[in-house]
Amino acid sequence: MQQVDDDSGEYDGPSRSELRREALAVRELAERLVEQPPARLQQLPLAEDLLAIALSAQRITAQIAHKRQVGFLAKKLRREDDDTLIALRAALEHDKADSRREAAALHRVEALREQLIAGGDAELGDLVAAHPRADRQRLRQLVRNAREEKLRNKPPHSYRELFRELRDLVGAAPAVDEEP
Numbered sequence: 001m002q003q004v005d006d007d008s009g010e011y012d013g014p015s016r017s018e019l020r021r022e023a024l025a026v027r028e029l030a031e032r033l034v035e036q037p038p039a040r041l042q043q044l045p046l047a048e049d050l051l052a053i054a055l056s057a058q059r060i061t062a063q064i065a066h067k068r069q070v071g072f073l074a075k076k077l078r079r080e081d082d083d084t085l086i087a088l089r090a091a092l093e094h095d096k097a098d099s100r101r102e103a104a105a106l107h108r109v110e111a112l113r114e115q116l117i118a119g120g121d122a123e124l125g126d127l128v129a130a131h132p133r134a135d136r137q138r139l140r141q142l143v144r145n146a147r148e149e150k151l152r153n154k155p156p157h158s159y160r161e162l163f164r165e166l167r168d169l170v171g172a173a174p175a176v177d178e179e180p
Contacts, residue, residue: 001177021076029075029085034058045087050076054055083180109167117150131169139165 005101014100033041034057041054044127053076055068077085115123116139124143142165 010023023074026085027071028078029088029092030054030070030077033073033088034070036092044091045084047080047084050080105171106167109163109170112166112170113146113159113163116166117146117159134169 033044033046033054036044036054038055038058041051046054050073053069053073057066057073060066060069077088112127116127121140123139124136127139128136139162142158142162146156146162148154149156149158
C-alpha cells in the first residue's frame with residue numbers, strides 16, 4: 001500500500017501499478033534469460049546462483065514446473081540492484097542488434113547474388129569495380145554455372161559457392177578499404 005506523507009498529504013514511493021509493471025518487466029527478463037542457449041548465458045553478467053537457476057529452468061520440461069522456476073528466477077532478479085538488471089538488458093539487446101545486422105548483411109549478399117545471376121556482365125563489372133580484390137573470372141564462371149543449375153533444375157552447388165565468394169568478398173571489403 002502506498003504511504004502518505006503526514007505533512008504534505010502527498011504519496012511517498014511508487015504506486016502498486018508501478019511496482020507491478022517493474023515486476024512484470026523483471027519476469028520478462030527472466031523468460032528471455034531462460035530462452036538463451038547455455039553458452040550465451042555463460043557470457044552474460046549473471047551471478048553464479050542466478051546462472052544455476054536459469055540453467056535448471058532450461059532443463060525442466062513440465063510446463064508448470066518450468067513456469068515456477070522462471071518465477072523463482074524473476075524473484076531472485078528483483079532482489080538484484082538496478083545496475084545489474086540494466087546490464088543484463090543491455091547485453092541481451094546488444095546480442096539482438098548484432099544478429100539483426102548479420103541477417104541484414106546476409107540479405108544484401110543474397111540480393112547481390114540474385115542481381116548477378118539475373119543480370120549480365122554490367123553487374124559483374126560494377127561489383128569488380130567496387131571490390132578490386134574480386135576474381136572476375138571465378139565470379140563470372142560461378143554466375144554462369146548458377147544460371148545453368150537454375151535452368152536445368154540441378155542441385156545448387158555453384159549457387160551456394162557464389163554466395164560464399166560474395167560473402168567473403170563483401171565482408172572483407174571494409175578491412176581492405178581502411179588500408180591506405
